[in-house]
Amino acid sequence: LTDVVHLLIDAEHTIATFESDDEEMCLGVNSRVELAVVNAAMRVRLLERLMLAGVTIEDPGTTYVDWGVEVGRDTVIRANTHLLGRATVGAASERGTGCFLRDAFVGDRARVVSSHLYECVIGSGCGVGPFAYIRPNTVLAEGARGHLGQAYREWQSIRSPNPQIFALGVKEVWETKKPLDVVIHTLGWPLPTDAFGGSFMYPMGPNRIALGIVVGLDYHDAGLDVHELLQRMKLHPLFRPYLEGGQLLEWGAKTIPEGGYHALAERFGGAGLLMVGDTAGLVDVPSLKGIHYAMHSGMLAARAAFAALKSGDTSAEGLAGYDRAVLESYIASDLHRTRNMRLAFKDGLYVGGVKAGLMTVTGGRFPGGKIEMPEDAATPRRVEESAPFSPDGKLTFSKLDAVFKSGNATRDTIPSHLLVGPDITGEVADFYAHVCPAGVYERVGDEVRVNPPNCVDCKATDVLGPRWTPREGGSGPKYRDM
Template sequence: MATAPAEFPPPVDPAKEFVGPPTDPPDERIEVGIAIVGGGPAGLACAIRLGQLLAEDEQLLESLGEVPIAIIEKGKTCGSHLLSGAMMRPSAMRKLFPDMPESEWPTYGTVDKDAVYLLTPKRAIPLKPTPPPFRNHGNHVTSIAQLGRWLAGKAEELGAYILPETAAVKLLVEDGRVVGVRTGDKGRDREGKELSNFEPGSDVIAKATILCEGTQGHLAGAAIRYFGLGSEDPQQWELGVKEVWEVKQPLDRVIHTMGWPLRYRAKYGEFGGSFIYPMGEDKVSLGFVAGLDYKDATFSVHDTLQLLKTHPLVRGILEGGKRIAWGAKTIPSGGYWAMPKRLWAPGMCIAGDSAGMVNVPRLKGIHYAMHAGIFAAEAVYEALKEHGSTEDLSGYERRVRESEIEKDLYEVRNMRQPFSKGFFVGGAISNAMLITKGRFPGGHWETHDDATVPVFIGDRDKVYPKPDNELTFNKLDSVFLSGNATRDDAPNHIRIANPVPLEVALMWQNMCPAQVYEVPEEELEAARVDGRLDGKKLVKVKVTASNCVQCGAITAKGGRLTPPEGGDGPNYQLT
């Protein structure tokens, strides 16, 4: 007896609510050449490549108007909402900056040593030789938040205009063609009423719109539904919670772990592992990533990371150190089959994480996002140059399908799915797929919607350590470290059904790393029958939207995250 979150959908219709024609009078619309939604690796690579191409074509540059390239970024700055493990393959940076020495990149250098461990509660068993997915020799360790700020500077040098603290809330479509986006209002209170500093949103009209919103892309999801771009396989997601520590001793290798603290049995559906990366001589980045198709409503990725830090291996690395940053983000993990069957519509392309371009077995996505941004820039330039229109952007699709994005993701197309059978069975099957580059077992292993997986009330929460504020920490103190400065009276940008069965409510409460969802004590007491919790009992969930770091997990597990007011959310610096 368990409940699937999908049985209680949020009150939202993306294709109707988030897609529509322009509404501003023509003389009040903001006209730009190319609108790029999202100042992450994909969007910034797109802007840089466009700038490079337009620098050699003065006539086309002038035809794009006073603002030839506009980057619409909802964070305080580019980088504010970026979080990743950030082991970056160098191929896209080399393509974008062919004459720049790698020593000038904003990274902590390349990886020389790798180590992978299978953890038990007390032991760390090294896996030798290092499994191929975890071999990172030659890859760059970086902070993706810092990388975003650096790339933003390069984009501005090439003529891009960055519009920070600006949320793109609606995709503008006329006569079957994307013509731009509408930005969100600012200065409303919790009930949506206008405050004294109210600023209405605007229609931003562009010759081409590139959606590079990252994971759980708001407009990308709406566009996929509206234009019928999606595949038959739903996207799946993982949630990563990450910390950055100042440490006493330098870490001389990249470490990945698997096994404990996760449970192996298929009953729990727990999948994931940890990473620990050196960031120069005095800092390390560590995080835990887990699939969001788990089944125990008391499972928490944040608290699993806290538990991981009590292991002798991890405790020894952090001993005497200080936590200086924290954050959380979802990762698209459906892989090849869950990518949109088409990556463009008239006037629009979708690039990067918004299109599911992540190699989950290898934990790589940054260079794919950047390559996709470059391809989008080249396709838009080609269409405007040859046809004077972006009605047909199939050149983008062709470039992606002929690239390493397609090749790499196809080879690992079925490697995430077997883990629904449990850790050991899934590991054996995926290893066979890895060795044969996906040929055996072959075929098409279907993905599933994480929200359709029923959840039950287990007891995982009983093993999590109590925060000691030295090694382990609670969620609210962690949110403070994210730089989140969302005002308490901001409108609620989270849509959930309410009330919902206790099983679903507790799952949301434990899942969220930022303590946005809470089942009040009186609701818990009302759900007790003979001393036991009745998981089917309907309860009301308290939502504290100002805590939200916009990780996107709620969208994967039965609710819907919509864009908050521009500038709200985290302000990541080192993640």
């Protein structure tokens, strides 16, 4: 500091004095020891400023916050947390023990636990960790309705010509006494004619089969229950002979994107992030294809990420080659050929079937243009009476028995990750109970009771009702052969 004064005088600069009662403001830095003292004083002042602004800091002695970092009110910062660079944390969030954030944006009400985040965006209400490592050139492959994918598209205002629509698939794996040597696919029954979907059964080995049913979530009957439909389906002579005397080994459920070409987002990523597979909506419903699209898009993403890292440009422009690669691949050409086929079934099984036939004959040119499709949640629903179903525990099973077969490893005291409003009516509670294949929701009087330990992360009600947040790490189903 004294050298600086002499240098300024020699350069004929004016030197002024400043009086202060704050000794720390007048500390000089002439050695690394003194630099450490000044740095510690600065850290204390930065943390005090945050705490006075409404931020809870659990252990100031192990918390490091850079100058310029912004933290919202009512956020909790736990021990051993570092917020560096241009990091921004929203209000009412939680930074768990051992977090390291550099140039990361974390939205309101988000929860990050024991994770490292670099130049990334975590949306409002999302959760990360424990032990996550998110950095530039992240490839997002979290399936349908993933928290990060939804938050990223919302944050970046990424739109699509049609909204994405979804189906719910419920699947079982059986050990059987009678071998199956064919693959079975059906359309329609046991669904009503104004719902889209079908069933499947295929061999997985000499004495093992998989079967299930997939139903579009734009159905009109509020009492439609996909799990129950699968149980009823197994009683049909087409399926029953293969299952009798066998044993249910595993059960699971998951949503599938069905919007096709017209629901593809205007871009599949941005600076430091690429989306692949179901996260990007790459599923062709008419041909029942999706897995190979996920694999191929993953390969294209890897090539784009490698090129961007090699050039040192991971900006949106540096990764734009991935969008071009997907749109020039067989993925986009397949989806374009069947672009209106799934959408035609919004008019019912029979009309949709005729239109789909014409689309097949014309290579997708009929009827031309784009069939408009609303979000699944906007579909009008009606309440109908249906005959009660009683599972026998041998061939057909209750939702609770099915959840047990998912390998669910969730403790009974898990905090609820499912947010349901206080004004839910009895009819809406019934609707949620039918939508969920795992018995998470049940009607009690005119209210809804939520049983979060049952949840298998299918995301069906995330499409049609309650808002989902990330669940406790390590919980959920443990699928083996699904």
